[in-house]
Amino acid sequence: MFSEIKIRDITDLAKCLIVPVSVLVEVCYTCNEKCVHCCLDNHNQRGMSLKQYEMLFDQMVTAGTFFVILTGGEPFTRKDFMDIVRAARKRRLSVTIFTNGTLLSEKDISDIAKLFVQDVHVSIYSTNEKVHDSITQIPGSFRKSISAIRAMVKEGINVRIKCPLMLANANDISNLVKMAESLGAKMQFATTITARNDGDISTHKLQMSDRQLVKAIKHSAVSENISVSVRDKDDGNSVPCDTILNGGAIDPRGNVFPCNQWRICGGNVLHDNFGKIWKESEVFTAFRQIRLRNLVKCQTCEIFNYCTRCPGLALLEDNDICGCSASAKKVAEARMITGTLPTQRHIFSKI
């Protein structure tokens, strides 16, 4: 009566049916760290009430949401954050938490384990305490985050360390990989420091140098080595990013976006049903019509196969949702130099 499937089968089905199967929920913008590269343009929003999140989760379940990522700001700055997690799990949503780990109590960790939270992602920026703390701008933050990782791993929680690479930490990749291994955590790197949500690109000065970027891309922990491109330039019908079909993001005020980097609002869950916004928003419907054939520059671009262009970033940083993304191009050039093809299947995917 049942057969084994892959999560990818679910996300592909959701893509065809326009079901928001995986939704990122920003429960607050408040944070106890002051990371130099943070994409948030303010840290004031405290998020909706627990009752409003319970209502939202009910609507998400009806809309077909299976996976929910709970993030901030720092979600644990909310005293009721574990109640939000509990509310999501009670509705059988598969929960992933993004946190810096510094505010987790023993009870929080025990409850995360008991609630079978799928993954907890913790931001660590360096193996060097001073470098990490200089990025968070909070002395002692490294020790607290590492201590939380140890405690979570001990409880059997799946922990993933996430590290956006930048000038200050680009030479620490191998050490970070070793540290993650020794802690019993997975390791994930990002190669782009994005603009802030209001379009402020001052964060770009933190990005890796071209030389660092090439070196980072060459590292097996940053880029998986594959030999065949996962995208087809000749398929003009492919979609720039799956997230407009099977994703979704909600900010602390209840605004609904295609994703947390694609900051065009389709509606607000305090005024309208989430599923209705997702399916019927005029602006989302318009975005869903965009195909590779509409991206004129991409069609003739020599480094297309190496590019992981994000439509949201193209809009935010380059003011053109159908145009070239300078951030993506920079990474794609480094990929081409190293002959490293990207593995992200949700970008330029077949419909």
Next chain:
Amino acid sequence: MDANLFVAKGINVSCRTINGTSCILFEDKKEVVSLNETASIIWEMINGATKVGDLIQESINNFDGDRIFIEKSVISFLEELSTEGAIVFSLEKFEGVMKNV
């Protein structure tokens, strides 16, 4: 199988029904399974307040076919789910999956 036992979905599972198909994710094993149409209907009835006997009776009412065959199929399905850790049984009604957390 005792028809008077209440049955609930396990705390370790996440699930969603998409386009009539129920998908279950075992968070502890990181495995995903999809249920066929009949199994999906039974799965949806498992809510912690329904007894095994009620599930069997509801299935007999809902599905065409031999009574005994349906009963055996439901029990076999519940046993399979139980083996996989997707459901739990209790003499008392479950208040909710997160009762003690």
